[in-house]
Amino acid sequence: MKRLPLLAGLLLLLSPLGAATLSLDSNPAVDAKVTSIVEQALVHSVLPRLPENGELVASLEPTEQTTVYQLTLIYGEEQLLLDIGYEVESLYERLLRQLDQEGLALLGEQEHPYLQYRLGSGFASSSKLAVGHPYWVLDGQDQRLGQVVATKYHEEKQLSFLTQREGSTLGLGMRLATMSPLHTALSVSLDRNGQLGAAVQLSYALPMYPFSLIAQAGYLQMARFHAELGVQAEFPLSHLFGTRSFLARNLSVGAQALVGLGFGSETEVYLRSAGLLFLSCQLGSWSLQLGGGNRVGANANSLVEEGLFFSVGTAYTYTP
Numbered sequence: 001m002k003r004l005p006l007l008a009g010l011l012l013l014l015s016p017l018g019a020a021t022l023s024l025d026s027n028p029a030v031d032a033k034v035t036s037i038v039e040q041a042l043v044h045s046v047l048p049r050l051p052e053n054g055e056l057v058a059s060l061e062p063t064e065q066t067t068v069y070q071l072t073l074i075y076g077e078e079q080l081l082l083d084i085g086y087e088v089e090s091l092y093e094r095l096l097r098q099l100d101q102e103g104l105a106l107l108g109e110q111e112h113p114y115l116q117y118r119l120g121s122g123f124a125s126s127s128k129l130a131v132g133h134p135y136w137v138l139d140g141q142d143q144r145l146g147q148v149v150a151t152k153y154h155e156e157k158q159l160s161f162l163t164q165r166e167g168s169t170l171g172l173g174m175r176l177a178t179m180s181p182l183h184t185a186l187s188v189s190l191d192r193n194g195q196l197g198a199a200v201q202l203s204y205a206l207p208m209y210p211f212s213l214i215a216q217a218g219y220l221q222m223a224r225f226h227a228e229l230g231v232q233a234e235f236p237l238s239h240l241f242g243t244r245s246f247l248a249r250n251l252s253v254g255a256q257a258l259v260g261l262g263f264g265s266e267t268e269v270y271l272r273s274a275g276l277l278f279l280s281c282q283l284g285s286w287s288l289q290l291g292g293g294n295r296v297g298a299n300a301n302s303l304v305e306e307g308l309f310f311s312v313g314t315a316y317t318y319t320p
Contacts, residue, residue: 019141020050026060030069035060037092038071038084045099049107049173050075050140056106075106104173113176115148115162121239122163125176128153129160132205132212134317136177137170146170146249147179147282149236151209164243165236166250166282180318181205183212187289187313195221197309203232210234216258220305226272226297228260234280252280262297262304270304272297276311287315 022042026035038060046056057074063083073080082098085091100118113127115137129135129150137146146167153160164170185201199218206213212232219225234254241248256276263269278291290312297305 019052020047020054020056022047022056022058024058024060027062029062030060031086031088033088034069034084034086034091037088038095041092041095041099042073045096045171046073046103046106048139048141048145049103049171052141054140073103073106076108078106078108080105100172103171107173110173110175113160115170115172115174115176117159118172119161121242122151122161123148123170123172124159124161126158127160127176128158129162129176130181131160131207132209133181134165134179134205135162136179136319137164137167138175138177139171140174142175144284145174148176149205149209151239163236164238164249165252166284168249169243183315183317185289185313185315187311189309189311191295191309192307197221199226199313201315203315210254214256214258216260222264224262224264224305226260226262228258228272228274230256230258230260230274232256250282252282254278254280256293264304268299268304270297270299272305278311280315285317285319287317289313289315 022039024039024042042056042058050056054075059072061070063070067086068083069086071082071084080102082102084095113125113129115123116126117124131150131153134147134149136144137148139145146164148162148164151161151163181204183203185203187199187201189197189199197218197220199216201214201216203212203214210233212234214230214232217227232254234252236252237248243249258274260272261269262272272295274293274295276291276293278289280287280289292308292310294308295305296303
């Protein structure tokens with residue numbers, strides 16, 4: 001615990017230039033360890049949600065109850081009072097939870113869509129968002145901290161439900177910015193016979209989460225070309241496991257089903273279909289995909305393609 005003041009100072013020094021600042025006044029009667037933990041929690045939870053060059057004024061005072069301190073937060077014309085316990089071992093995590101929801105009061109009314117409620121497996125916003133579409137999550141300095149996808153809009157409650165698919169830990173009050181529902185992907189495949197293939201794919205998020213419409217064109221060894229249409233379903237792991245884990249926030253599992261035509265030598269045309277299961281890791285606008293599947297192609301006389309294949313690729317989401 002002796003390192004807490006040093007850690008708090010490092011957090012402040014490493015904050016980006018132009019970011020919001022913290023002014024904390026602590027009564028001498030307050031334990032120095034408690035002051036340091038409070039400072040860390042405010043830097044981690046509240047400052048990222050404030051606009052650049054904003055200043056958060058905080059004061060920490062003892063109360064008549066020896067086990068409770070009072071934390072006063074002032075930002076502009078907004079003020080928030082919090083009673084916090086003195087147990088050092090659990091104070092940081094408890095204070096983060098308090099600040100996450102109650103800290104929204106410091107931000108006042110917001111005109112733009114933002115993360116308004118934290119749920120067990122994601123977030124909710126009172127803005128009507130396009131189901132199936134991805135959104136950037138921006139902090140107070142308009143830095144991109146992650147991505148969420150709108151999974152459902154509840155008409156009666158007038159709430160949009162969101163699941164995180166990429167990024168760091170997000171805070172309530174952070175703004176949502178539209179991303180394109182169009183994705184482009186490039187993949188390379190290897191089948192059990194050692195034949196290599198390459199494909200380019202376009203996908204468009206449908207207003208039926210988690211489905212997307214996909215179009216694909218590719219090339220296989222033995223001078224075979226192919227083109228298909230299909231559907232894809234992709235589920236962020238945070239939908240099942242919440243957002244505490246880095247892996248849950250950034251990994252997704254998905255499946256594709258494709259049908260189309262293959263084109264071989266001597267004007268040969270045949271029907272083909274393919275299915276793929278994959279694991280995707282989202283990294284900003286890019287994602288890495290790893291998967292395996294089965295494909296079959298046949299003409300009127302015989303099978304032209306058949307068997308399992310392994311695929312690795314990358315995808316990009318355009319954002320204007």
